[in-house]
Amino acid sequence: MTGLDARTTIARAVRLGWAACVVCGLACGPGPVAPPAAAKPEPGPAAPADEPSGVVVTVTPHEGGVRVVYELPAATDRLALVRSDALRRDEWQVVTAGVRLVDDALVSEAPRTSFEVAIAPDKVEVDRKYPSLHRVGRGVALYGPALRVEGVDARVVLRPAAGGVAIPEQGAERGYAWLGPADAVIQGQGFRMVAAESVGPRLVEVVRGEAEVALGYYARKLERPGRAPAILVSLQDTMTGEYRGDASESDVISLRFFDPRWNDPEPGDAGMLAKFVRHEAFHLWNGETAPGTPPWLHEGGAEYAALVAAVDAGALTHEQGIEQVSSHLDRCRTALGARSLAAAELSGPQIYWCGVALQWIADTEARGASQGQRDVFSIWRDLLRRGEAGGYSLADLRAVTGPVVAAILDDQAPERWQRLAEALAPHGATIVDAVDEHGWRTAAVQHLLAQHCKDGEYGFYVEADHVRLDTTGDCGPIGGNPEIVRVAGASIMKAPRDAFDGVRKACAAKNSVTLETRGGAKLRVKCTEPPAQPVRWKVAAAPPLSRAQR
Template identity: 25%
Template sequence: MRFFSAVLAFLICAAIANADERIKLNVRISQAPEGVAAHFEIARDVTNLRLEYRSEFAEGTWAITTPGLTYKNGEVSSATPFHTFDVVVTARNDFVSGPFYPCVIKIGDSGRIVYASYFAGLQSAYDTTISFETPSSTTAIGLPRGGSSFRVERTAAPSDQAAGIYVYLGPASAAKETPLATYIADPAVQPWIQQQLENLASPSLAFYRRNIGISLRRKPLIMTTFSSGRKGAFQADVTEGPNVVFRIFGDQWREKTDRATADIRHTARHEYAHFWNSYAVRSSDNEGGRWLHEGGAEYWARLAEADLDRNERHSSNVESALNKCAANLVALPLSRTTAAASYPCGETIQWFADLGQRRSGKDYFSLWRELLKRADANGGNYSVAMFRELAERNTPTVRDTISLIVDRDGTDRWYELPAILAKLRVKLEAAPPEPAAFRDAVVMHVIEGNCGNGFWIEDGWLKLETEENCGPLSGKPQVDSMNGHNLFTDPKGAFDAVEAACKSNGDVTFSRAGVERTWTVKCDRPLHKPPPTFAYKLKP
């Protein structure tokens, strides 16, 4: 069957290639003093070139060095036809607020990590080949088939997955090759952090391989960078390869503490899980279904911790995830939100699925083994619909719990959850809301009616996840107060003030200390009460 599928896929690809009338685009990337330089060659004259991947993070880092051309919102354009141009991209090692991939990252003094998607032409119009210049003692590592160049494959995957691969460009001597993985670390990274990442790789990858039943096709590339910027932050991104970048921010990481160690270990296992659930196969619902692969990686990491570290915090972990999920969603269904809610809500849904599997006499990973088997027969893609069919088929109660989070709205639904979970022999108590729940409820209520679908909690302020060109809250405002009440020190006061405004179709004003600008919108809907605070009392 596999041989037949491979032959069929070859014939289909050959037919597509013969009919491919897209414009040839060659992009040559080389090192530059503060980032990389890219030379674009187009097979014919054009007046604009639309790039496949567009992100706010690229704005301000790209500089067109060819006279007469401009770059904006992922498009290079000119009043007169052109077929070549040059770009210099400045590396950025600062913290990224939101689900965006940095375009170019410095690693050490002369190494660069390049996210190739930014340089690919729009798939429907351009047949792109990206190559990396590797003069003496310089190498490119992480490309799909090795070497120093690759052709961007035409795919039906979401646009932000096209050519989605981190590539290392820099001194060959920086790479540490092992049978398991290739490691490249910025010399500024604290040795204890790098040791944790490397020591975790072997048992974690073995745990996932054993439970999922799939071996990785290629050796992972694991890179680590350090910046003394943002206080105590830690980010990580996985791309095709599988390649991963761990980005460490702040001098607080120089000291090895129990909390720092736990954060590093959990994040590493989460990212290593993505080698399977995002890149051995991928979720076809990358945006609306982000909760599936992100929540899956969270829960897989929790199970790895329980098995490999003898961690007995499983009950408190799922309790924490459930409370964060309720706080992020408040009255919204998960199907209408993205961003921060994806992680805790996705982890909670995986817990529900685990409960159902055990009630049916099966292990949790058997669900994922079957899901990935279906993905293999579906062009390497799985979906939310596939997952829900498998998770819900034997236990109607699991269907009810997943639907409560994904499909239903309103805050009253949260008070139904203890009775539903009791059918799975789980004792869950609902207590009055925590203070932070009032902040989450009031922010979500107001931005929901103003093109918003979530927010990111930063160090004493929030970044609203709002759409562009959509009213007063456009542009992802950074705020810390509503109607004069600080959302961190006086969340109940903010809730009460906005509740009063909403009853009279009044104004709600967002602000941030030290920032002159404010953002004001009308509120004409009653404010929902916050969800309860859950306590998980019984481990099934």
């Protein structure tokens, strides 16, 4: 386990939603937390009447990144750029004298028809935000939507250096674009690829092979050709974690790895890489959604399709695939609680947890109800057909799925999870409560931490014979990171269920709970309410994920 994996943590402000995310981070579980494919910058207010009605944005490479020149048909002293939570302009520097970048607008001391900025590669990545610029080999990858002008049609023109190419040749304002030397472009079967020199040949080989398989696989399963993408592969130091992928409307996919170990993938990494590449590839088909469609529909669709595709290819076993489904389902249960999926506001990894859970439920129901004639790819074929005129929607999903999917979308009662398990049983899925020792240990310790830590994050690390509390903040009698061996008279490592029962009994009576440290000290902590009973959903049996096993 990594350090993030070993630490069980929780943030008081968003206790249930963030806890499991921090446990997993980007180094385990389902893989990368990627931003929505084909995300469109949010529209802002209409431009004032005196703003230009057409803008040409010319991009040229230079030593520090790119230079960008905005050429306007009429003079203005303020050029407002599109604003969106998905965009950043941290590394933008204005070149034109007398012009400043203020609140995502280029503001001039006097009206002008030309503005110039220099953009350097982003030094740090932020989750679910696209970097304006990042290096890929001897070239740079630019996120075109960051150049757009508010309320105005802006055409981005890429002018590569001598001997260089621009990918895509046009439409860069719709997504990623790459500027670099022509001899760096690798031609694959149905796609182009650029790999940084720092990327090891083994990783290049694996990504190229996975992309070729994934593109052909989805074209067959969805019964429609996909778009021919350009895939950028780079090793970055701008973020912690394993990897991150973005698929954009310009048909350029950026795969960024943050740990040098990926340069020489081990055999055990095959499943993670297969799913990573297949996830982003699926967005070439399912990226276009109707306005207002929740991101868990297309992100969950891509992640679950990648999971099935990886099992079909033998990169993951059925058991490994179902283990990941179980993890997503249980985390979604925790994130949603009694809320309906359709009404819940989800963020971060919750989008993937619940998105995959929904897709597996839809797949299981479709296959069971049709005696194996329909599956998740049948559902996506229907969705894509219905969305040809402007993107598919949640209403389209309702129209092509059955009552079990409707239940996960709309049921809000606390008992809804048990009803869901019962509804899936006739379709060959068995879901059980499988709380393990770590679940009992976490429930006991986190409850006591929540009773006493007043701010910030807190948690604990599991060691060989004790738990080490992470209580550097204001945690009263359990502050200072004590090392705990016994809770309520029971060994927290060897008998965590007994420790939980002791905490529950003491707290129900509003008595103190005694924690014993490795050094023999006894800490008496007050407790005014009993802990919640831990629940861990596990898919104990399911129809085979591999379609070859049908």
